[in-house]
Amino acid sequence: MDTQTRRLTTSAQVWNGGQVFEAQKLEMPELAAGEAVVAIDLATICGSDIHTVTGRRAGPSPSILGHEAVGRIVAVGPGGVRDFLGKELLPGDRVIWSVTVSCGSCDRCTAGRTAKCRSLLKTGHEPLGGPWGLSGGYASHIHLPHGITVVSVPDRVSDAAAAPAACATATVMAVLEAGGDVRGQRVLVSGAGMLGIVACAVAAHRDAASVEARDLNPERLELAREFGATSTRLATEPATSSSHDVAVELSGSQPAVLAALESLAIGGRLVLAGSVAPGPNVALDPERVVRSLLSLTGVHNYEPRHLQLAMDFLADTQRTHDWDSLVATPRPMTEIGSLMQQPQGRILRSSLAHHRS
Ligand SMILES: [Zn+2]
Ligand SMILES: [Zn+2]
Numbered sequence: 001m002d003t004q005t006r007r008l009t010t011s012a013q014v015w016n017g018g019q020v021f022e023a024q025k026l027e028m029p030e031l032a033a034g035e036a037v038v039a040i041d042l043a044t045i046c047g048s049d050i051h052t053v054t055g056r057r058a059g060p061s062p063s064i065l066g067h068e069a070v071g072r073i074v075a076v077g078p079g080g081v082r083d084f085l086g087k088e089l090l091p092g093d094r095v096i097w098s099v100t101v102s103c104g105s106c107d108r109c110t111a112g113r114t115a116k117c118r119s120l121l122k123t124g125h126e127p128l129g130g131p132w133g134l135s136g137g138y139a140s141h142i143h144l145p146h147g148i149t150v151v152s153v154p155d156r157v158s159d160a161a162a163a164p165a166a167c168a169t170a171t172v173m174a175v176l177e178a179g180g181d182v183r184g185q186r187v188l189v190s191g192a193g194m195l196g197i198v199a200c201a202v203a204a205h206r207d208a209a210s211v212e213a214r215d216l217n218p219e220r221l222e223l224a225r226e227f228g229a230t231s232t233r234l235a236t237e238p239a240t241s242s243s244h245d246v247a248v249e250l251s252g253s254q255p256a257v258l259a260a261l262e263s264l265a266i267g268g269r270l271v272l273a274g275s276v277a278p279g280p281n282v283a284l285d286p287e288r289v290v291r292s293l294l295s296l297t298g299v300h301n302y303e304p305r306h307l308q309l310a311m312d313f314l315a316d317t318q319r320t321h322d323w324d325s326l327v328a329t330p331r332p333m334t335e336i337g338s339l340m341q342q343p344q345g346r347i348l349r350s351s352l353a354h355h356r357s
Helices: 047-053 159-166 168-179 194-205 218-226 254-262 286-291 304-317 333-339
Strands: 009-015 021-027 036-044 068-076 094-101 141-144 148-152 186-190 210-215 231-234 244-249 264-272 295-298 351-353
Touching: 009 141, 009 333, 021 333, 036 094, 036 159, 068 141, 068 159, 094 159, 094 304, 148 304, 159 168, 159 304, 168 194, 168 244, 168 264, 168 304, 186 194, 186 254, 194 210, 194 218, 194 304, 210 218, 218 231, 244 254, 254 264, 333 351
Parallel strands: 186 210, 186 244, 210 231, 244 264, 264 295
Antiparallel strands: 009 021, 036 068, 036 141, 036 351, 068 094, 094 148
16 A cells, blocks of 8 residues: 555644643654554543643643544555454544553563553653654544554444543443453442443443442433443442442542442452542551452553453444433534533533544
């Protein structure tokens, strides 16, 4: 395929720190083996990008943010590029791609923890002047480097359903894997944002005996019920103690972590995934952990298989769940600055589309 003779450009919304975005036209690098260029069709705005822009989380600038997106292959480097299942990708194929890019050969990668690769790169987190400048989804095109996981998007999965998969949905797959088999188990989902809503749906789909959702926001609890929660509880109400076999904590709030720990029954398993910013310590009663045979695990990001599992899950449930309803109608990329705030009510993601002329 002739991909090297024409030089591709991208129209990007470059983040310059603070709330400042600047439209820039940038040239794509010449593609090396295993690399690809994708035209972005839709990018959703993850809460972590909002934290970066509002200063709650550090990020390099200038850079192109955006790690939840879906698009179509435009060009591939020499030797071609394959998706996670081994299918050769051709121009026009719809794809999503992982948040992490790993070397595949360091001790952590070979131990199966590629998300913690010693030379890890992260989608939408790399400096513009660095080795992977065009790493973000808030642009007309993205450069996919060697070592990123690419997953094909079936036609029946919409752009709005597919875009958040690379962060929220895939992370939930890793979280629930860490929580173990939920069939017949009483599951607690703490935090009913995008991850929590997906977690309710996955736990219900995998035949959990019950799924309780907890959140401060009643609208989100209503949403949790629609997506599979069998009961809901406002996070301001007292937690039920010793009533859950598996608890997944996705909010990162200290009282919620404590309540989730408190809620574990004998043999209970707690997976922490929401605590991604510094916060106050949580007091742990080690005797209770011992006598109640509790397990506690942390999950951050995910492995390549989880991205494929996320897409398979969305494809399996696109008729039973209205995934599109969680994502706002796309706005032009030029409005990015005004969209860097948490959407209200039942909308969990703002979204951006590149308007082609
Ligand atoms: Zn994210
Ligand atoms: Zn590595």
